[in-house]
Amino acid sequence: MRIGLDNRDLQILSVLQRDGRIKKSALAAEINLSPAACWERLTRLEQAGVIAGYRAEVALDRVARVSLFVVQIELEQHRAADFRRFEAAVARLPEITRCLAVGGGVDYFLEVMAPDVERYQALIQHLLDSEIGVKRYFTYVVTKNVKNAPPPVGDLVRAAEETPD
Template identity: 55%
Template sequence: MSRLSLDDRDIAILSVLSREGRITKTALAERVNLSPTPCWERLRKLERAGLIRGYRADVSLTQLGPHVTVFVTVELESHRAESFQAFERAVAEYEEVVACWAIGGGYDYLMQVVTRDVASYQALVDAMLTARIGLARYFTYIVTKEVKSTVPPFDLLHAAAARD
């Protein structure tokens, strides 16, 4: 699949929407210096191309109630393709696993888990071990404080892609 060619206005649309998902179409058009119809057409193009995967609220979990965020590095028992596929299918079913990345290096996956407390996290891990989804070893890193959480620098990423 070929990469969609983006210009500075497309990047501006992505940047504004990533920070202000509820912005009106008219306000978005003004922010990126386009009239509403061309802005709307670009937005639809970005959605159809899969660059915009959805719109979400940035919810303060701390204000919602007690919770724990845990990062977990995972090693699988086997490194066959079907083992990776089985693990990925299984992880998709656990709603507490809010993100999971296949990574290079000493571990196979990095998961982000959000749950009520450490006991709930341990119950999740116990269930994963019991389910025999190929998890050989895991290492737990509990988040004690959020220091920074922001959107990617779209303009810098676009500039780097344009040079390639």
């Protein structure tokens, strides 16, 4: 269920995407609202589930050796139970930080973080040995993170409002 957002709500979301630790008084000042009105809007957005959580963006390269891999997965079978089994197995593996189900000739793209190629390969071997229906996989080693940005919430909401149903 989608909820209606006005420009102030979108401003709040934009500021929080940029700085999730901003003080409520500074947030209110930045979007030109009283602290009470800003707090009320923020609480409404949280209760509605629009704000799903607050996280720190950790610079992993500063604390650990890590390599990023993108993995293209094709399943042997395409029944609902096959997708559920694969997705349940992936959800249990913390090294898999993202799993996207996609349309087309590929079934999934995974984002995998591992300290090195050997640990990555051990994870892949585990997936293959666990018989969760992987037919084929292709590995892409990420050599550079070119862009990693939050989605432009305001632009997406406005575009959706302009698009006729």
